[in-house]
Amino acid sequence: MPTFIMMLHEDPATFAAMSPDEMQATIGQYMAWGQKMEASGRLRGGQKLKDEGGRRLTARDGKLLVTDGPFAEAKDVIGGFFMIEAASYEEAEALIADCPHLRYGEIELRETDDCGA
Structure with a gap:
């Protein structure tokens, strides 16, 4: 069955x-949704990403360039991800229709490619 990654886009100011108490309740909503997906056999993984922003890597003229980012003042960051199994985009959309993240931001849904493995 195909695997889809759900990239959770958000405005950092929303959670800040x-x-x-509101944050604990929100975390509970995400945990309950993840447990429901796991119980249905559809969840393949997922994590919240740290708020510190990570690093961006590029290569120019054969040299690795590393910068901090995205920055806290960014209007849109990926705050976490889930990986789920579904037969199609339509089925994946139906599975995530009640994901709590839709109250706080948007979800970018992408099918993974096994690259012929």
């Missing part, structure tokens, strides 16, 4: 404005 939450009280500790």
Whole structure:
């Protein structure tokens, strides 16, 4: 069955404005959704990404260039991801229609390619 990655786009200010109690309730919603997907046999993985922004790597003239980013003032970052199995985009869309992230941002859905493996 095909695997899809759900990249969770968000505005960092959305979660920064939450009280500790609101944040705990939100985390609980994500955990419950992940557990439901796992129980259905569809979840293949997922993680929240650290807020520190990571690194961007490029190569120019054979040299590796590393910069910090994205920055906290960015309006759109990927805050985490899930990987799920579904027969098609349509089935994947139906499976994630109740994902709590849709209340806080948008989800970019992409099918993975096994590259002939």
